Amino acid sequence: MPTDHSASDDAARGTSGAAALRPTRPRPVPLSELGALIGATTTDGAAWPGPGATEDPAVTGVSLNTAQTLPGDLYAALPGAHRHGAEFAAAALEAGGVAVLTDAAGAALVGAGTDRSGVPVPVLLHPAPRTVVGPLAQRVFGPAPTDPPLALYAVTGTNGKTTTTYVINALLEAAGVTTGLIGTIEILAGRTPIPSVLTTPEAPQVHSLLALMREHGVGAAAMEVSSHALSYHRVDGVRFDVAGFTNLTQDHLDLHGSMAEYFAAKAQLFTPEHTRRAVVLADGDWGRAMAAHAAGRLGADALTTLLVDDADRPDADLPGAVWRVVDPRRDGLGHRFTLSGPDGAHLHARTGLPGGFNVANAALAVLMVHAGGLDLDVLQGLLDRPDVLTPPVPGRMQVIGTAPHAIVDFAHNPDALVRALEATRPDGDGRQLIVFGATGDRDATKRPLMGEIAARMADVVIVTDDDPHDEDPAPIRAAVLAGVHRAVHDGGRATVVEEVHPRAEAIRRAVALAGPRDSILVAGRGHEVWQEVKGVNLPLDDRQELAAALRETGHPVHGPADGADPDPQDARHHEEGTTEA
Ligand SMILES: CC(=O)N[C@H]1[C@@H](OP(=O)(O)OP(=O)(O)OC[C@H]2O[C@@H](n3ccc(=O)[nH]c3=O)[C@H](O)[C@@H]2O)O[C@H](CO)[C@@H](O)[C@@H]1O[C@H](C)C(=O)N[C@@H](C)C(=O)N[C@H](CCC(=O)O)C(=O)O
Ligand SMILES: Nc1ncnc2c1ncn2[C@@H]1O[C@H](COP(=O)(O)OP(=O)(O)OP(=O)(O)O)[C@@H](O)[C@H]1O
Numbered sequence: 001m002p003t004d005h006s007a008s009d010d011a012a013r014g015t016s017g018a019a020a021l022r023p024t025r026p027r028p029v030p031l032s033e034l035g036a037l038i039g040a041t042t043t044d045g046a047a048w049p050g051p052g053a054t055e056d057p058a059v060t061g062v063s064l065n066t067a068q069t070l071p072g073d074l075y076a077a078l079p080g081a082h083r084h085g086a087e088f089a090a091a092a093l094e095a096g097g098v099a100v101l102t103d104a105a106g107a108a109l110v111g112a113g114t115d116r117s118g119v120p121v122p123v124l125l126h127p128a129p130r131t132v133v134g135p136l137a138q139r140v141f142g143p144a145p146t147d148p149p150l151a152l153y154a155v156t157g158t159n160g161k162t163t164t165t166y167v168i169n170a171l172l173e174a175a176g177v178t179t180g181l182i183g184t185i186e187i188l189a190g191r192t193p194i195p196s197v198l199t200t201p202e203a204p205q206v207h208s209l210l211a212l213m214r215e216h217g218v219g220a221a222a223m224e225v226s227s228h229a230l231s232y233h234r235v236d237g238v239r240f241d242v243a244g245f246t247n248l249t250q251d252h253l254d255l256h257g258s259m260a261e262y263f264a265a266k267a268q269l270f271t272p273e274h275t276r277r278a279v280v281l282a283d284g285d286w287g288r289a290m291a292a293h294a295a296g297r298l299g300a301d302a303l304t305t306l307l308v309d310d311a312d313r314p315d316a317d318l319p320g321a322v323w324r325v326v327d328p329r330r331d332g333l334g335h336r337f338t339l340s341g342p343d344g345a346h347l348h349a350r351t352g353l354p355g356g357f358n359v360a361n362a363a364l365a366v367l368m369v370h371a372g373g374l375d376l377d378v379l380q381g382l383l384d385r386p387d388v389l390t391p392p393v394p395g396r397m398q399v400i401g402t403a404p405h406a407i408v409d410f411a412h413n414p415d416a417l418v419r420a421l422e423a424t425r426p427d428g429d430g431r432q433l434i435v436f437g438a439t440g441d442r443d444a445t446k447r448p449l450m451g452e453i454a455a456r457m458a459d460v461v462i463v464t465d466d467d468p469h470d471e472d473p474a475p476i477r478a479a480v481l482a483g484v485h486r487a488v489h490d491g492g493r494a495t496v497v498e499e500v501h502p503r504a505e506a507i508r509r510a511v512a513l514a515g516p517r518d519s520i521l522v523a524g525r526g527h528e529v530w531q532e533v534k535g536v537n538l539p540l541d542d543r544q545e546l547a548a549a550l551r552e553t554g555h556p557v558h559g560p561a562d563g564a565d566p567d568p569q570d571a572r573h574h575e576e577g578t579t580e581a
Helices: 007-015 031-038 085-094 104-110 130-141 161-174 203-215 227-231 259-267 284-298 357-371 376-383 414-423 446-457 473-489 503-513 542-552 568-576
Strands: 061-063 073-076 099-102 123-125 151-156 179-182 186-188 220-224 240-245 275-281 303-307 321-331 334-340 346-351 398-402 405-409 432-436 460-463 496-499 519-523 530-533 536-539
Touching (some): 085 099, 085 104, 099 104, 104 123, 151 161, 151 357, 161 179, 161 357, 161 376, 179 203, 334 357, 346 376, 405 414, 414 519
Parallel strands (some): 073 099, 151 240, 432 460, 432 519
Antiparallel strands (some): 179 186, 398 405
């Protein structure tokens, strides 16, 4: 019989930070059932639990980090890049974990572990434990047959995931649906937004957050799915209703090694295991390749293909229902555009989000909601409402000042930097200034490329620090500057190049150099309110720094959107990790 956990364990569930990410009404599953689900073995190689086992604990949760382990959990002790999770099994058991899932190396580390009551801890052995965490979490946290449906939308791609998920939710909310969100900026799974640590949390949290959403009566959720998530099996056991693809450009080559591998990681989302339908933005070679892949794996009937920059390309070689953006026109900060589809179908839309690329994000969101089942007539009715495609997206093209034009944006890879610079190019004789750096411990090959782009496109380039993480910031700046100097040497536009740090000082310097007709782009950190330097989170909000510098110089600041005070709650999440950080 499953053993149960105590009342004090229930109290712990209600109070700890990790509990805020869990459903309040867990449904216990016997460990033996979980062992059978994944074909686990004992350390002797026999089918689990093997002869002589007496305990069959009730499992009420799954975790893969001790900071997130709650009473009743199965702790997945995974081999990591730095440590083996089994080194922390004792801490997981101390936190109330009732069993351990691990590989052979992990089992040797766990040894003869016992739980808090001195009972020998059951160990489920699997040769590749990370690959079974998703299905196990799905079994423990997944829906009951009587639960109302929760429609799931996934967005992947190098850039535009956050924005597209916000637009999807804005449309669904306009249609009267209660929505949930999992992404880079925040998680919405109930009443209180939870700041994010990862773009896509680890599998146990993905499944527990979906359970929490069901408890809160959420009818649809939009989720960002990063390539890390697909490579690390973070969405295993989730089948989305609609998956969308934005684009593929250089980033994350530290993890993937090549663009082909990066593509292959993203392509996993467009398979029957992960989605029923797909909407693929098929501009460029990678977009076309993703459309072909999705058609092959899901069937052309399950595919919508969208063309934006390549809208003039003929249909012939494109699979699925083909839609194109026609006649995009500037309208205020944003654009009006028409979506033209099969059999003469049309949708007329407007987004006030600045930047040409946001037409692509908005169009993708519209077609994903259509693929999710919303009729064209109903959709057009929603699109006719003002600003339905203009949700505020923190730190994305966020306007802080107008004279000079001062923008904070999250562009932190080459393509995003090009698009952000294009979108913020001043009219007339104004000069373009940019303040940016590059992230430490991430794809180092993009540093000089971003430097080159800045020097080719901006008049004044100020190179500073982004999140150095554990790296020394000076060599990161030097790598960016190498690209800047190369482009200047080759005839690039920049006439002023400076290296200024810390970052707040660099922002002040840009404001000091700018005139009222100029445009300042502060790129790379967007909504972030902490700068991570060698494991320490320093408060830093580009929006606040830019607003303060503009005020000090006597320039106007645009509306209330000058950033938020760093929230101590947010720091807690960074330190403890809302996920397995
Ligand atoms: C490169 C990467 O993705 N690393 C992930 C990986 O870390 P790791 O292999 O180094 O883990 P480790 O430190 O060796 O520890 C091994 C195991 O012991 C566990 N542990 C460790 C210490 C402890 O006290 N207790 C404990 O339980 C860990 O949870 C882990 O399971 O496994 C950890 C646990 O699953 C993840 O948290 C960690 O993500 C780190 C925090 C991270 O920053 N990832 C980034 C790069 C990321 O995933 N980014 C994407 C893309 C964003 C974008 O598009 O820009 C994202 O989705 O956020
Ligand atoms: N469709 C797009 N094409 C190219 N660049 C884009 C696009 N959408 C947004 N960007 C740029 O990328 C930046 C990040 O946008 P967004 O947060 O929506 O993307 P993301 O994929 O969620 O990024 P991340 O994974 O890093 O969180 C924006 O600030 C903007 O500079």
